[in-house]
Amino acid sequence: MTEIYIVRQIDNTRLTQEFDYQRTKECLWLMSLGIFCLLVFLFLAWQHFAVIRDGYQGELLKREVSQLSEENSQLVLERASLRRPERIDLIARGELGLCAPAHDQIVVLSTPFPSEPPATLLARSDRAPSEPALSKAALVR
Amino acid sequence: MPPKSRESFPARIFILSGFFLVWAVVLASRLVHLQIFQYTDLSAKAERQQSRSFEISPRRGTIYDRHGRELAVSVNVDSAYAISSEIKDPRQTGDALAQALGLERQAVLAKLKATRGFVWLKRKLDAAEASKVKALQLRGVYFEKESKRFYPNRELAAHVLGYVGIDDEGLSGLEFAYQKRIGGLPGQVLLHTDAHQRSFSSVERPPEPGEDLVLTIDQTLQYLVEQELAVQVKESNALGGTVIMMAPHSGEVLAMASYPAFNPNHYSKYAPELWKNRAIVSVYEPGSTFKIFTAATALEERLTRPDELIDCLRGAIVVGKHRIRDHKPYGLLPVREVVAYSSNVGAVQLGFRIGKERFERYIYAFGFGTPTDVDLPGEAKGLLRPSSQWPTVTLANIAMGQGIGVTPIQLVTAVSLIANGGHRVKPHIVERTRSGAIEKVSFEPGAPPGRVISRETAALLADMLTGVVKTGTAKSSQLEGFSAAGKTGTAQKVDPNGRYSHTRFIASFVGFAPVDRPEIAMVVTIDEPRGRYYGGEVAAPVFRNIAEQALRYLTVSPDQELTPAQLAKRRPAHNPIPDLASDEFEPANASWEGSPEAMLASQTGGTATPDASSSGKVEVAGSFNRAGTIEVPDLHGRSLRMAIVNLSKLGLQLEAFGSGLVVEQSPASASRVEPGSKILVKLSRRH
Numbered sequence: 144m145t146e147i148y149i150v151r152q153i154d155n156t157r158l159t160q161e162f163d164y165q166r167t168k169e170c171l172w173l174m175s176l177g178i179f180c181l182l183v184f185l186f187l188a189w190q191h192f193a194v195i196r197d198g199y200q201g202e203l204l205k206r207e208v209s210q211l212s213e214e215n216s217q218l219v220l221e222r223a224s225l226r227r228p229e230r231i232d233l234i235a236r237g238e239l240g241l242c243a244p245a246h247d248q249i250v251v252l253s254t255p256f257p258s259e260p261p262a263t264l265l266a267r268s269d270r271a272p273s274e275p276a277l278s279k280a281a282l283v284r
Numbered sequence: 285m286p287p288k289s290r291e292s293f294p295a296r297i298f299i300l301s302g303f304f305l306v307w308a309v310v311l312a313s314r315l316v317h318l319q320i321f322q323y324t325d326l327s328a329k330a331e332r333q334q335s336r337s338f339e340i341s342p343r344r345g346t347i348y349d350r351h352g353r354e355l356a357v358s359v360n361v362d363s364a365y366a367i368s369s370e371i372k373d374p375r376q377t378g379d380a381l382a383q384a385l386g387l388e389r390q391a392v393l394a395k396l397k398a399t400r401g402f403v404w405l406k407r408k409l410d411a412a413e414a415s416k417v418k419a420l421q422l423r424g425v426y427f428e429k430e431s432k433r434f435y436p437n438r439e440l441a442a443h444v445l446g447y448v449g450i451d452d453e454g455l456s457g458l459e460f461a462y463q464k465r466i467g468g469l470p471g472q473v474l475l476h477t478d479a480h481q482r483s484f485s486s487v488e489r490p491p492e493p494g495e496d497l498v499l500t501i502d503q504t505l506q507y508l509v510e511q512e513l514a515v516q517v518k519e520s521n522a523l524g525g526t527v528i529m530m531a532p533h534s535g536e537v538l539a540m541a542s543y544p545a546f547n548p549n550h551y552s553k554y555a556p557e558l559w560k561n562r563a564i565v566s567v568y569e570p571g572s573t574f575k576i577f578t579a580a581t582a583l584e585e586r587l588t589r590p591d592e593l594i595d596c597l598r599g600a601i602v603v604g605k606h607r608i609r610d611h612k613p614y615g616l617l618p619v620r621e622v623v624a625y626s627s628n629v630g631a632v633q634l635g636f637r638i639g640k641e642r643f644e645r646y647i648y649a650f651g652f653g654t655p656t657d658v659d660l661p662g663e664a665k666g667l668l669r670p671s672s673q674w675p676t677v678t679l680a681n682i683a684m685g686q687g688i689g690v691t692p693i694q695l696v697t698a699v700s701l702i703a704n705g706g707h708r709v710k711p712h713i714v715e716r717t718r719s720g721a722i723e724k725v726s727f728e729p730g731a732p733p734g735r736v737i738s739r740e741t742a743a744l745l746a747d748m749l750t751g752v753v754k755t756g757t758a759k760s761s762q763l764e765g766f767s768a769a770g771k772t773g774t775a776q777k778v779d780p781n782g783r784y785s786h787t788r789f790i791a792s793f794v795g796f797a798p799v800d801r802p803e804i805a806m807v808v809t810i811d812e813p814r815g816r817y818y819g820g821e822v823a824a825p826v827f828r829n830i831a832e833q834a835l836r837y838l839t840v841s842p843d844q845e846l847t848p849a850q851l852a853k854r855r856p857a858h859n860p861i862p863d864l865a866s867d868e869f870e871p872a873n874a875s876w877e878g879s880p881e882a883m884l885a886s887q888t889g890g891t892a893t894p895d896a897s898s899s900g901k902v903e904v905a906g907s908f909n910r911a912g913t914i915e916v917p918d919l920h921g922r923s924l925r926m927a928i929v930n931l932s933k934l935g936l937q938l939e940a941f942g943s944g945l946v947v948e949q950s951p952a953s954a955s956r957v958e959p960g961s962k963i964l965v966k967l968s969r970r971h
């Protein structure tokens with residue numbers, strides 16, 4: 144049995160697809176949406192990793208703060224140990240050869256001194272050196 | 285063949301889609317299984333792997349002295365622990381740890397084998413131990429920071445401060461009494477870690493640090509007191525001793541020492557007996573020091589006068605079946621001398637005049653028989669039976685300081701009352717607490733304890749006690765340059781058979797200085813001195829040594845000239861003292877001669893020339909002439925102290941301005957001025 148195939152040539156080269164604005168618009172919209180989503184995703188990912196990175200950084204700084212605080216406490220302790228009266232006494236008496244002052248070697252100052260004498264005072268004192276010019280004086284024993 | 289391929293295309297799509305579908309289903313199923321069915325287990329496991337939660341111990345408050353110097357400080361140190369399940373070879377790890385930590389090998393191994401989880405290896409390591417263990421880099425061995433208490437001054441004020449246990453709990457002293465305030469509250473931290481156990485985020489509830497304590501104790505005075513007490517206890521071969529120094533107007537305890545002491549950094553290495561703060565827990569019979577209060581009561585109730593003569597019956601009085609004797613037979617003595625010479629017979633007669641109920645009322649008013657409520661724990665209230673239970677002999681005994689038990693803190697508080705014009709003060713050690721920038725006054729005086737005796741009686745007593753120091757049993761407590769009032773006591777201890785011992789005594793002294801403006805009140809007790817045992821011989825010198833230095837340290841102006849006897853006893857010239865105020869030592873030619881002879885010479889107008897036999901003495905600049913005028917020395921470049929010393933030796937006064945070294949003076953050097961003239965000097969730190 145012979146089968147016959149008829150080939151019919153169809154020339155549709157003249158046919159052109161009509162530009163579908165709607166579809167193009169949809170595509171562009173979808174593409175924009177996709178890009179937007181991608182950007183959002185990338186932003187979130189960046190943010191996520193930035194948080195982790197900052198977390199490491201933060202923990203590092205916390206450790207540093209804690210370490211510095213500890214060092215500070217140790218320095219306070221060291222300072223307190225160095226200021227120990229027993230140690231100072233030993234150095235003063237043993238190494239520097241100091242001893243407690245005698246009764247007449249102690250000068251008790253009644254008030255803190257002003258930083259500057261009144262302008263006229265020195266001149267007056269120069270003129271009359273033997274005159275006791277002032278009432279407030281250091282207590283000298 | 286196009287048609288064939290056209291037919292197979294959907295099939296392949298179908299197969300591929302099917303494959304993906306199956307893959308997706310499997311994946312989804314697995315996800316559902318993991319996320320829903322195994323969620324609880326897996327999330328818990330992840331939590332364990334990625335998160336670590338632990339407690340952060342709070343910083344224990346620092347304890348400062350009154351000038352802000354640290355007495356107790358907490359520092360974070362490493363504690364080593366192990367997770368036994370992570371250790372592959374416990375034997376080898378145990379050996380290494382035992383060596384590094386100085387522990388028994390078997391003990392470490394036992395710890396590692398005892399559990400598969402957490403186990404402390406050693407807590408609060410010192411720096412050397414921690415670095416040794418860290419250097420080993422052992423798997424399964426970790427460190428945790430824990431707060432450790434340090435007492436940088438070691439034994440200083442140990443009984444006041446107390447100590448803390450391994451868990452930072454105060455166990456004694458202020459550490460115990462103020463545990464709630466200085467202990468703080470622990471915090472909590474949740475750490476998220478990665479696969480390398482590095483943390484990348486944490487959630488923290490910070491710990492609340494404890495409050496700092498600022499004490500009324502002065503570190504320097506405390507040291508001074510402890511040194512003098514230790515020297516005397518050792519010299520007199522005593523069992524121990526105690527000294528309390530108090531500011532009589534405020535009740536601030538400036539120093540409180542007990543000897544023997546202990547180092548609170550290693551308290552467990554000392555016998556528990558040494559942890560006891562004798563100053564507040566030791567109850568003893570005060571002996572003659574109590575005659576102060578017998579006399580005070582009699583004077584206040586106008587039952588006697590200081591100059592009333594009391595017949596001391598040649599040294600013995602019979603009370604019931606008991607004969608009470610004096611250490612020396614006295615005849616008629618005025619009341620002030622009954623106190624000065626510490627006559628038991630005289631005191632007993634005053635006691636009889638007072639009577640039981642009235643005496644009891646005054647004894648309580650003076651603060652005996654009840655705790656003083658000082659800030660320290662475990663204070664004893666003393667021993668005082670109700671007057672209804674006193675037989676006649678007890679009244680007699682109490683009048684002379686026996687048959688009643690007091691603590692040193694009660695005694696010094698009661699004497700402060702006399703120094704304070706009759707007003708009671710409440711003794712306290714904690715001045716304020718500090719939490720960050722917030723300061724809280726800890727000591728609230730509350731309702732004033734009130735007046736116990738009148739100002740007049742207090743003045744009469746102060747005068748009588750001054751007599752005790754000047755001419756009575758406490759002559760060895762006379763101070764150089766300062767007036768003092770006080771009373772000695774020599775109390776017999778009670779033997780195990782219940783009788784008063786003739787070989788075991790407590791020597792004591794209680795007093796204050798200077799008399800007119802008391803700055804310090806002090807009690808000294810020496811427990812069982814060997815050889816010399818009288819309060820005047822053993823305790824009074826301690827008072828003198830401490831009070832002289834303390835008053836100078838407190839920059840109290842002397843109120844008395846030296847007596848000839850004191851001048852004669854003076855030590856020779858001291859070493860030159862560096863001028864610490866100007867942060868540099870004086871030039872070699874600026875040292876002064878501190879001998880009394882030179883001082884007297886300068887005061888009488890003689891030339892202060894150095895003694896050839898003495899070393900380190902330099903001629904004082906300036907000179908006297910026969911006409912009585914004085915040549916003003918050149919003070920340029922000298923410190924204030926040296927300028928004052930130079931001028932005082934020449935009988936000149938000084939008026940100073942500024943600080944540092946002398947840059948100007950008026951009148952100029954080599955001018956001649958009258959004795960007693962004032963020389964103006966301007967000081968500056970810039971040269």
